[in-house]
Amino acid sequence: MSKGIISKEEDYSQWYNDLVIKADMAEYSPVRGCMIIKPYGYSIWEKMQAVLDKMFKDTGHVNAYFPLFIPKSFFSKEASHVEGFAKECAVITHYRLKNDGEGNIVVDEDAKLEEELIVRPTSETIIWNTYKGWIQSYRDLPILVNQWANVVRWEMRTRLFLRTSEFLWQEGHTAHATAEEAIAETEQMLDVYAEFAENWLALPVVRGRKTPNERFAGALDTYCIEALMQDGKALQAGTSHFLGQNFAKAFDVKFTSKENKLDYVWATSWGVSTRLIGALIMSHSDDAGLVLPPKLAPIQVVVVPIYKHDEELENITAYVKEFSKELKAKNISVKFDNRDTHRPGAKFAEYELKGVPLRVAIGSRDMQNGTVELARRDTKTKETVSQEGLAGKIEQLLEDIQQNIYQKALNFRAANTREVNDYEEFKRLLDEEPGFLSAHWDGTAETEQRIKEETKATIRCIPLNNKQEVGKCILTGKPSTQRVLFARAY
RNA sequence: CGGGGUGUAGCGUAGCCCGGUAUCGCGCCACAUUUGGGAUGUGGAGGCCGCAGGUUCGAAUCCUGCCACCCCGACCA
Numbered sequence: 001m002s003k004g005i006i007s008k009e010e011d012y013s014q015w016y017n018d019l020v021i022k023a024d025m026a027e028y029s030p031v032r033g034c035m036i037i038k039p040y041g042y043s044i045w046e047k048m049q050a051v052l053d054k055m056f057k058d059t060g061h062v063n064a065y066f067p068l069f070i071p072k073s074f075f076s077k078e079a080s081h082v083e084g085f086a087k088e089c090a091v092i093t094h095y096r097l098k099n100d101g102e103g104n105i106v107v108d109e110d111a112k113l114e115e116e117l118i119v120r121p122t123s124e125t126i127i128w129n130t131y132k133g134w135i136q137s138y139r140d141l142p143i144l145v146n147q148w149a150n151v152v153r154w155e156m157r158t159r160l161f162l163r164t165s166e167f168l169w170q171e172g173h174t175a176h177a178t179a180e181e182a183i184a185e186t187e188q189m190l191d192v193y194a195e196f197a198e199n200w201l202a203l204p205v206v207r208g209r210k211t212p213n214e215r216f217a218g219a220l221d222t223y224c225i226e227a228l229m230q231d232g233k234a235l236q237a238g239t240s241h242f243l244g245q246n247f248a249k250a251f252d253v254k255f256t257s258k259e260n261k262l263d264y265v266w267a268t269s270w271g272v273s274t275r276l277i278g279a280l281i282m283s284h285s286d287d288a289g290l291v292l293p294p295k296l297a298p299i300q301v302v303v304v305p306i307y308k309h310d311e312e313l314e315n316i317t318a319y320v321k322e323f324s325k326e327l328k329a330k331n332i333s334v335k336f337d338n339r340d341t342h343r344p345g346a347k348f349a350e351y352e353l354k355g356v357p358l359r360v361a362i363g364s365r366d367m368q369n370g371t372v373e374l375a376r377r378d379t380k381t382k383e384t385v386s387q388e389g390l391a392g393k394i395e396q397l398l399e400d401i402q403q404n405i406y407q408k409a410l411n412f413r414a415a416n417t418r419e420v421n422d423y424e425e426f427k428r429l430l431d432e433e434p435g436f437l438s439a440h441w442d443g444t445a446e447t448e449q450r451i452k453e454e455t456k457a458t459i460r461c462i463p464l465n466n467k468q469e470v471g472k473c474i475l476t477g478k479p480s481t482q483r484v485l486f487a488r489a490y
Numbered sequence: 491c492g493g494g495g496u497g498u499a500g501c502g503u504a505g506c507c508c509g510g511u512a513u514c515g516c517g518c519c520a521c522a523u524u525u526g527g528g529a530u531g532u533g534g535a536g537g538c539c540g541c542a543g544g545u546u547c548g549a550a551u552c553c554u555g556c557c558a559c560c561c562c563g564a565c566c567a
Contacts, residue, residue, distance in 0.1 A: 344527050346528045363526055
């Protein structure tokens with residue numbers, strides 16, 4: 001087994017942390033709750049950004065950038081929004097340091113800000129304050145803007161990628177003339193996220209809506225995609241909010257309609273974050289390290305030469321150069337690891353740890369036989385194949401791996417999603433066989449709250465296109481018309 | 491914010507009860523031999539023992555205070 005990684009079985013949480021560090025994705029920073037995203041981890045984020053950005057643009061959105069700092073007064077304009085974020089805001093009070101004469105750098109009390117600035121935890125307020133100036137008429141609508149940014153939420157407890165004090169994300173903020181159009185936008189973006197998760201992250205997700213309790217602060221409706229991690233806990237992987245006219249009213253953003261009537265603008269916002277990297281790690285990886293979906297892997301194929309003498313390496317290198325060209329022509333990223341400072345075994349272990357989907361090992365034996373050894377990360381199987389048509393075979397295998405890990409995750413979710421009708425059974429399953437629990441709920445916030453207090457399970461979502469059926473609430477026995485999805489969550 | 495834990499070389503650690511200037515492994519550097527699953531040997535470099543006080547001839551070790559981070563909970567993408 002891998003050196004230095006505790007097994008998933010033994011301590012899932014420790015396994016996750018070890019993996020992030022050992023696979024060179026990120027490291028802890030000197031500041032509590034913040035992390036340094038290292039090049040290998042960041043390149044995954046860059047790949048995610050590239051794909052999502054294209055999807056956003058294909059659906060008519062454009063990028064812009066709004067300030068990191070938001071005047072404190074903006075937050076008090078939307079009541080439920082401030083309530084949701086007040087407890088976790090970083091506040092800037094001064095703008096200068098000075099030397100205190102004893103060699104210490106201290107805050108210069110004379111440099112106190114008239115109005116404190118908030119480091120954005122999300123940008124609805126500053127954006128809607130801006131939109132006020134952009135919108136007068138229905139002709140100015142819709143506004144379909146996205147921004148790539150960092151945000152800060154001063155969380156009590158943090159976890160690498162899953163919940164850090166500062167994180168990277170994108171936030172879309174759109175403005176519409178009608179509620180229908182805004183709702184359609186909200187749903188469209190949820191679909192974009194779901195497609196991205198399933199086709200790129202190889203992560204099956206449930207599309208659904210949050211209960212009023214779990215809604216975004218300031219939203220009328222929150223749509224989400226929920227995924228199941230390998231330890232049976234749920235992870236919210238993306239959200240899309242229908243904000244109604246709440247922010248338009250808070251920031252007084254009105255427009256004149258075709259009918260010459262004055263009305264408030266309808267809004268949406270939607271976002272995914274670097275948390276997706278956490279989702280990626282937790283859903284596919286194993287005790288030997290990361291397992292990355294080929295479509296997002298920074299290195300898709302690694303080539304390891306095995307040789308005794310320099311002329312052997314030269315032969316191998318000449319071949320690898322040719323065949324790398326073929327791979328690059330197919331848009332497959334390949335790394336030739338010809339370091340002579342590490343032996344092949346060490347390299348094998350390293351790339352397994354880093355989740356490189358395919359490994360090609362070539363030695364003199366292969367050069368004589370016209371073969372290579374091909375090892376896939378997801379199944380950890382090896383085969384010796386002909387050099388003839390290798391690039392094509394690799395292209396095919398990468399697709400297979402992408403499919404296979406998706407299917408594996410899907411099977412896992414299916415095996416760990418259970419219908420439950422009895423509260424005792426519900427509690428037992430949460431402890432003994434964690435996963436999604438599909439159960440009837442009477443629709444009240446009180447019941448939801450009580451279940452949460454008693455079991456730590458929350459309603460992850462009410463799945464879209466949910467089957468309607470007559471049933472009884474698992475806690476109160478009151479009538480219910482549909483099942484909702486419960487789980488303990490990250 | 492409550493509970494627990496840990497701060498000693500780049501990383502992981504021993505030493506702390508019982509005070510005498512720091513152990514081991516990995517990694518690093520040099521050379522040689524190696525290379526089809528995490529190489530071996532020889533030599534070498536690297537430490538304000540978290541910070542600040544105190545006790546003492548002498549503190550990693552004892553006392554006081556502080557700080558930081560990690561883990562488990564409540565809160566959240």
